Amino acid sequence: MQAVCDAIQPNTRMIFCETPVNPHLTVYDLQAIAEIAQQYQLISVVDNTFMTPLLQQPINFGIDIVVHSATKFLNGHGDVIAGIVCGDCSHLEPIRMHSLKDIGAVISPHDAWLILRGMKTLDVRMQRHCQNAQLIAEYLEQHPQVEQVFYPGLETDAGYRFIGQQMVAAGGLVAFTLKADLSQCQAFINRLQLFSIAVSLGDAESLIQHPASMTHSPYTPEMRLQAGITDNLIRISAGLEDAEDIIADLAQALAQVN
Numbered sequence: 001m002q003a004v005c006d007a008i009q010p011n012t013r014m015i016f017c018e019t020p021v022n023p024h025l026t027v028y029d030l031q032a033i034a035e036i037a038q039q040y041q042l043i044s045v046v047d048n049t050f051m052t053p054l055l056q057q058p059i060n061f062g063i064d065i066v067v068h069s070a071t072k073f074l075n076g077h078g079d080v081i082a083g084i085v086c087g088d089c090s091h092l093e094p095i096r097m098h099s100l101k102d103i104g105a106v107i108s109p110h111d112a113w114l115i116l117r118g119m120k121t122l123d124v125r126m127q128r129h130c131q132n133a134q135l136i137a138e139y140l141e142q143h144p145q146v147e148q149v150f151y152p153g154l155e156t157d158a159g160y161r162f163i164g165q166q167m168v169a170a171g172g173l174v175a176f177t178l179k180a181d182l183s184q185c186q187a188f189i190n191r192l193q194l195f196s197i198a199v200s201l202g203d204a205e206s207l208i209q210h211p212a213s214m215t216h217s218p219y220t221p222e223m224r225l226q227a228g229i230t231d232n233l234i235r236i237s238a239g240l241e242d243a244e245d246i247i248a249d250l251a252q253a254l255a256q257v258n
């Protein structure tokens with residue numbers, strides 16, 4: 001948290017945080033962030049997309065504004081692009097009056113309906129996403145071709161201490177590094193049959209992406225290195241399929257990594 005304090009400048013107005021953060025799923029202490037924001041009279045904002053309100057409620061820890069990409073778990077079916085901002089009126093009214101009214105990014109009725117329909121099954125879907133992610137993480141952790149697994153549901157992960165405190169469960173995203181170079185990692189991803197290659201997350205289908213060449217490709221190699229985005233880092237969004245099928249697909253693709 002010292003790094004957060006050190007980064008505050010005289011013109012700083014807001015602390016923006018994502019937890020667990022993409023793609024390493026590092027968990028940040030929301031109460032500590034809220035306290036720093038209050039101490040320096042800053043607005044605190046948390047992107048809660050990876051958790052959904054079912055697994056984590058940042059406002060209960062003193063955070064001012066919570067944002068969600070509804071494109072992901074809230075809708076849950078990969079067929080909508082939308083976002084949600086939550087907070088009290090003093091924070092939301094300027095957003096409504098200026099950003100929404102002046103810029104006009106208003107959701108269509110059909111997309112709003114799809115999200116409402118998706119949210120009817122959020123509870124059961126999140127249970128399955130979390131269950132599958134946990135089984136995937138445990139499988140990968142013991143695999144000889146896997147270098148490291150990043151998932152707060154593993155006891156060995158630094159984020160594990162927040163489960164049951166700040167977050168109800170560890171969520172549906174798992175990241176890992178392979179003992180392989182760039183082309184071997186890409187070949188591994190291409191061998192998968194059940195996964196779709198996609199940068200999104202939270203869909204019914206299992207998704208996989210290679211941050212260095214996909215989400216984080218606009219970064220320079222130096223910036224990627226600094227952020228720990230190595231060429232052998234891979235991120236999975238665990239879908240709703242049978243965990244045995246997901247793991248069997250990973251197993252066949254991993255068996256050919258050498």
Ligand SMILES: Cc1ncc(COP(=O)(O)O)c(C=O)c1O
Pocket residue numbers: 018022047049050068069070071072081082083199200
């Ligand atoms: C954590 C997080 N927040 C926000 C977004 C933006 O989402 P959208 O596609 O709905 O603009 C993403 C997209 O990947 C994300 O991963």
